[in-house]
Amino acid sequence: MHLLSAELVESREILPGQHLQTYLAPDLALGAKAGQFVHMRTPDYSGLVLRRPFSVNTADRERGLITIHFRITGKGSEWIARSRPGERLEMLGPLGRPFEVDPRSRHMLLVAGGLGIAGLRMLADEAVEKGRRVVLLFGAARAAEVYPSALLPDEVEYVVASDDGSVGHHGFVTDLVAEYEAWADQAFACGPFAMLKALAGQAAGRDARLGVARLGGKRRTRGRAPALGSPLARRRAFLQVSMEQHMGCAVGACLGCVVMGARGAPQRVCREGPVFASDEIDWEIGW
Amino acid sequence: MRRTPAKRRPTVRRIKPAIVSDPSRAPAPARIESVPSSRLAGFRSAAAVDLSVDLGRGLVLENPVLVASGTFGYGVEYGDVVDVQALGAICCKGTTLRPRIGNQPPRVTETPAGMLNSIGLQNPGVDGVIEKYAPLWATWRVPVIVNVAGESIEDYVGVVRKLEGVPGIAGIELNISCPNVGKGGLQFAVDAEAAHAVTAAVRAETALPLMVKLSPNVADVRAIARAIEEGGADSISAINTLSGIAVDLHARRPLLGNVYGGVSGPAIKPIALRVVYEVAQVVDIPVVGIGGIGSTEDALEFFLVGASAVQVGTAIFADPTVPARIVEGLARYCAEHGHGAVSELVGLALPKGPRARAVPPSVKGVEYRP
Numbered sequence: 001m002h003l004l005s006a007e008l009v010e011s012r013e014i015l016p017g018q019h020l021q022t023y024l025a026p027d028l029a030l031g032a033k034a035g036q037f038v039h040m041r042t043p044d045y046s047g048l049v050l051r052r053p054f055s056v057n058t059a060d061r062e063r064g065l066i067t068i069h070f071r072i073t074g075k076g077s078e079w080i081a082r083s084r085p086g087e088r089l090e091m092l093g094p095l096g097r098p099f100e101v102d103p104r105s106r107h108m109l110l111v112a113g114g115l116g117i118a119g120l121r122m123l124a125d126e127a128v129e130k131g132r133r134v135v136l137l138f139g140a141a142r143a144a145e146v147y148p149s150a151l152l153p154d155e156v157e158y159v160v161a162s163d164d165g166s167v168g169h170h171g172f173v174t175d176l177v178a179e180y181e182a183w184a185d186q187a188f189a190c191g192p193f194a195m196l197k198a199l200a201g202q203a204a205g206r207d208a209r210l211g212v213a214r215l216g217g218k219r220r221t222r223g224r225a226p227a228l229g230s231p232l233a234r235r236r237a238f239l240q241v242s243m244e245q246h247m248g249c250a251v252g253a254c255l256g257c258v259v260m261g262a263r264g265a266p267q268r269v270c271r272e273g274p275v276f277a278s279d280e281i282d283w284e285i286g287w
Numbered sequence: 288m289r290r291t292p293a294k295r296r297p298t299v300r301r302i303k304p305a306i307v308s309d310p311s312r313a314p315a316p317a318r319i320e321s322v323p324s325s326r327l328a329g330f331r332s333a334a335a336v337d338l339s340v341d342l343g344r345g346l347v348l349e350n351p352v353l354v355a356s357g358t359f360g361y362g363v364e365y366g367d368v369v370d371v372q373a374l375g376a377i378c379c380k381g382t383t384l385r386p387r388i389g390n391q392p393p394r395v396t397e398t399p400a401g402m403l404n405s406i407g408l409q410n411p412g413v414d415g416v417i418e419k420y421a422p423l424w425a426t427w428r429v430p431v432i433v434n435v436a437g438e439s440i441e442d443y444v445g446v447v448r449k450l451e452g453v454p455g456i457a458g459i460e461l462n463i464s465c466p467n468v469g470k471g472g473l474q475f476a477v478d479a480e481a482a483h484a485v486t487a488a489v490r491a492e493t494a495l496p497l498m499v500k501l502s503p504n505v506a507d508v509r510a511i512a513r514a515i516e517e518g519g520a521d522s523i524s525a526i527n528t529l530s531g532i533a534v535d536l537h538a539r540r541p542l543l544g545n546v547y548g549g550v551s552g553p554a555i556k557p558i559a560l561r562v563v564y565e566v567a568q569v570v571d572i573p574v575v576g577i578g579g580i581g582s583t584e585d586a587l588e589f590f591l592v593g594a595s596a597v598q599v600g601t602a603i604f605a606d607p608t609v610p611a612r613i614v615e616g617l618a619r620y621c622a623e624h625g626h627g628a629v630s631e632l633v634g635l636a637l638p639k640g641p642r643a644r645a646v647p648p649s650v651k652g653v654e655y656r657p
Contacts, residue, residue, distance in 0.1 A: 003368045003607065041605055049552045049605050050397045076397070090606070092368070246393040248404065249604050251368075253360030255380070255409045256395035266388050266409060271364075287392055287544075 001095065001251070002027045005088040009065065011081070015145060018071045018115070019081045020057070023089070026064030031094050032056040034123035035242055035275040038068070038093030039250040042079040052076045053247050053270070055119040055190075056094060069118040095250050096274045099123050099188055099242075100234040101132075109184035110136045111173060111199060113191020117147045119242040119274070120190050128155045135159065135180055139173025139195065142166045174198040182210050186235075190242035200278035203239035228263070229272060229280055237277035245269040260287035333618040337628035340375065340596045342573050343521030346458045346496035348375040348430065348596065350614045351629055352586065355577050355600030356381055356434035356460060356500075357406065361420045362427070365607050372428050373611045375596060378524075379416070381436040381462050384445045386412035391544030396533050401552025401579070402601055403533050405545040408436050413446045421455040430457030432498065440488045447493045459495050461486065461520075464502030464527035476502035476527070479514040486518025498575065501525040503555075503562055512566040524575040524598060525566055526559045552601040553579040560592055567593020567634060567642060581609055583616025590629065591636035 006025035014020045028038060039051040054068040072078050083089060101108070101123075108127050110120045117138065127134045135157045140146045143166035149158050160168030161176055169176055174195060181187070181202065189199050226232035234240055248256035252271035260282040261267040267280065338350040354362075356378040362371050371377065389409025396403050411419065416433065424431040433456055437443040443461065450456050463475035463485055475485045486499055499515045501508060503526040512523055528549025533542040559578020567574045576594030580586050581602035589597050602609045617629050626632060634642035 001366050001368055046553065047400050048397060049400065049402055049601055050395075051605060092607075246395050248395040248402070249358070249360075249364070251360075251364045251366070251607075253364035253380075254358060254395065254404070254604070255360075255389060255406050256392075256404060258389070258392055258394065258409070264388070 001092065002031070003092050004028070004090070006066075006091050008083050008085050008087050008089060010085060011083065013081075014069070014148060014151065018069065020067055020069050020151075021080070021083075022065050022067045023091070024064055025066050025091060028056070028066050028091065028093055029059045029061050029064045032059050032066060032122075033094070033098035034126050035099035035119065035240075036094040036096050037250075037274060038066070038091045039095060039247075040068075040080065040092075041090040042076045043083060043087070043089065044075070044079050048076050048079070050076075050248060051092065051250065052080065053095075053250055055122075055242070055274075057118045057121045058125060059122060069115070069121065071115050092250065096270055097231075097272070099240055099275050100231050101127070101130075102186060102235045105132060105185040107133045107183050107185045108135070109177070109180050109187040110134060111139075111177065111187065111189040111191070111195075112136065112147070113139045113173060113189075113195040114141070114145065116189070116191030116195075116242070118190075120188055123188055124153060124156050128153045133157075135184070137161070137173050137176045137180070139163075139191065140167075172198070174202065177202055181206050184238075187239045188242075189239065193244075196241045196243070196278075197283045199239060200241065200281065200283050203237075203278050206238055229267075229277070234275070234277040234280075237279060239278040240275050241278055241281070242274045243269050243276060243281070244274070258287070260285045333615070333622040336618045336621040336626065337630070338375075338614065338618060338621075339628075340573070340630065342458070342496055342498065342575070342596065344458075344494075344496040346376075346430065346432075346521070350375040351590075351596035351617070352610045352614045353378055353432070353575065353596060353598040354603060354610055355598035356462065357404070358600040358603050361416070362429075362431060363420070363423065369607045370611060373614060374429050375610075375614070376430045376432050376457065378432045378434050378460050378598060379420070380410055381408045381434045382410050382413050382416050382446060383408055383436050384413055384442050386410065386415060393543055394545075394548075396542050396548075398531070398533060398550060398552075399554060401550055401554035402604075403531055403543060403548035403550055404528070405543045405548035407545060413449045417449065417453050417456075421453050423455070425455030427455075431455060432458040432460050432496075434460045434462050434500075435489075436462040440485050443485055443489050444492050447489050447495075451493050451495065456495065458498060458521075459489070459493060460498040460500055460524060461489060462500050462527070464500050464504070476500075476511065477505045479510045482511050483514035483518040486515050486520050490519030496521045498522045498524050500527050500577075501562065501566065502527045503558055503578075504530050508562050509565050509569045512570050516570040516572050520572060522573040522575055522595075523566060523570060524577055525562045526555070526578050529555055529558065551578070553581060555579050556585065556588075560588060563589055563594050564592040564637065568637060568639070580613070581605070583613050583620060586613050586617060587620060587632065590632040591634070593634040593637050593642055595630065595633050595642075 006023040010022040057067040057069040161173040245257040248254035250270045257269040258266035340351040353376045362377045390407030499520040531550040535542040556579030573595035576589030577598040
C-alpha cells in the first residue's frame with residue numbers, strides 16, 4: 001500500500017461520459033495486480049471528503065503508467081474527469097485482493113457488464129502475456145456503450161451482447177456463457193449485482209452439468225479443503241467476481257463497504273475483496 | 288521546577304500542576320533537560336513544546352491528537368501508510384458484548400462537506416477484540432482506548448468487566464450516542480438521568496480511565512455533560528455524529544440500507560465547536576473535541592473553546608496522514624506564538640477565559656503499558 005501523488009499524463013473520453021486516464025505512478029504500476037484498485041482523492045478537497053475507488057484498468061510496468069476507466073456519476077468523478085495532464089492527484093493503493101489465476105488454466109472466460117470491464121481489463125493483459133486463451137463476453141445497454149475493441153489486445157476473442165439488440169447478441173451477456181462454460185478453465189466477472197448473481201447461479205451447477213473434474217480437484221480433496229476465501233480456494237472456484245459497494249476508507253477500517261458472505265459474516269469489499277470466489281457471497285440476502 | 292520522581296514510568300510525561308492550573312504564569316518547558324538553555328530565553332523550538340495531555344486517572348497522552356472511533360478500525364488497517372505510534376491515542380471501533388454483523392449496506396455515502404455512515408456497530412464482540420487485538424496493542428507505545436457500546440446498562444457493564452485488567456487496553460470511551468442501532472446507546476445520551484446511571488454503573492466496575500462520548504442530538508447538552516461528570520467520568524468526548532438521511536433520487540428511496548445514518552465531516556464542525564464551548568463551561572473534567580477536524584487550524588479552534596484534546600475522524604478517509612500533521616502543526620503554532628505547552632491554549636476563547644484545571648493531575652501512572 002502506497003500513499004502517493006500521481007501525475008496525470010493523458011485523459012480522453014473513450015465512450016460518452018466514460019473516461020480513460022493515464023497516470024505516472026511507478027510504484028502502483030509495479031505493485032498492482034489484476035483485480036486490485038486505487039483510492040483517489042478528488043481535487044476538490046473542501047467539499048468532497050471521501051476518496052473514490054477505481055480498478056487498476058491497465059498497468060505498464062516499464063513506463064510506470066497505470067490507467068483508470070470510469071464513468072461520470074457525480075461531482076467526484078466530474079472533478080477527476082476535468083483534471084488536465086500535468087496535474088497531480090493523490091492515490092492510495094494498490095488495495096484489495098487480486099484475481100487468483102490457476103497456473104494450469106489455459107482458457108479464461110471474462111464476463112463484463114458495462115463499466116465492469118474496468119475491473120477485468122488488466123486480467124486480460126496478464127492472461128495474454130502468459131499465453132492463455134481469453135474470451136471476453138461484454139454486455140451493454142446499446143451499441144453506443146460497447147467497449148472499443150481497439151483498446152483490447154488482439155489475442156482476446158471479443159463477444160458482445162446488447163439489451164436492445166443494436167449490436168451482437170440481443171439479450172443478456174449471461175445468455176452467452178453456456179457456450180463457453182465447458183471450454184473455460186476459469187471464469188472472472190465484473191458488473192452489476194444481478195449479472196454476477198446470475199453467473200454465480202450458472203457456475204454453481206456447472207461441474208455437475210458438464211461432468212468435469214476441476215483442475216487439481218482429485219489431489220486436493222484428499223487433504224483438507226482450502227479455507228473459504230483463501231487464495232487457493234479462489235483459484236479452485238470456477239468463478240471469481242469483482243464486487244462493488246459504497247466505500248469509505250478502502251483499507252478495512254470503517255466497515256462501510258461490506259457484502260454479505262455465504263457464512264453470514266459481512267465481507268469487506270476493500271479488504272477481503274473486491275475479488276471473491278462466487279461461493280463466498282450470499283447472493284440471496286440482497287446485501 | 289522539579290519533576291516529580293515518584294511513581295513515574297520513563298515513557299510518560301506528566302503535566303505539571305503549576306502549568307495546568309495557572310496558565311498565566313510563565314510556563315516552563317516540561318522537559319527541562321531536553322531544551323538547550325539558549326532557547327529558553329526567547330525563541331522556542333517546536334520540538335520543545337509540551338504537547339502532553341492528561342485525560343485523568345493516569346491516561347496521559349504524549350500529544351492531544353486522537354483518532355476517532357470507527358474511522359481507524361483497530362489501528363492495524365492503515366499499515367505502514369500511518370505511523371500509529373505518532374498518534375496521541377487510538378479509539379478503536381465500537382465494541383459490544385457479543386459480535387454484531389452490523390447494518391445492511393449501503394452503509395456510507397458522501398454528503399455536502401461530509402458523509403453519512405450507518406455501520407451499525409459491526410464488531411467481533413469484546414472477546415474477539417481482546418483475543419485478536421489486545422496482545423498487539425500491549426506492545427504499542429500509543430495507548431488504545433476501547434470504544435464500548437451496548438443496548439442496556441448490563442451490556443456496558445459486561446463489556447467493561449471483560450476489559451478490566453487486560454494488557455494493551457488504556458482506557459474506555461463509552462459510546463452512549465451511536466445513532467445507528469435500533470435500540471442502542473442513544474437513549475442513554477439524550478436523558479441526563481440515564482446518562483448518569485450508565486456512567487456510574489460503568490465507573491463502579493472499572494479502574495480504567497473513562498471517557499464518555501456525547502451526542503449532539505439533544506436539546507441541552509450541558510445537563511447531560513454535568514450528569515456524566517457526576518457519574519464519575521474522567522473525560523468527555525464530543526461530539527458523536529448527527530442523525531441524518533440521504534435519498535437515492537434515482538431509486539426514489541432512502542439511500543442507506545438502515546435509512547438513518549450519522550453525519551460527520553467538515554459540515555458538522557460549527558455544531559461540534561458549539562457543543563464543546565457549552566460543555567467546557569459546565570464541567571471540570573477534560574473535554575475531547577470531535578467533529579470535522581481536518582487541519583491544525585480546526586484543532587486549534589477546538590482548543591480555544593475548551594477542548595483539552597481532539598479526535599480526528601472523517602478527515603482520515605481523505606488523508607490518513609492528517610492526525611500526524613496536526614500534531615506537528617500544533618507544536619509549530621505553539622512555538623511561533625510563545626506557548627510552552629499546548630494546554631495553555633485550552634479555553635482561551637471561553638467567556639470566562641482559559642479553563643482552570645479543577646481536577647488534580649493524574650498520579651496513578653500508566654498501568655496499561657506492558
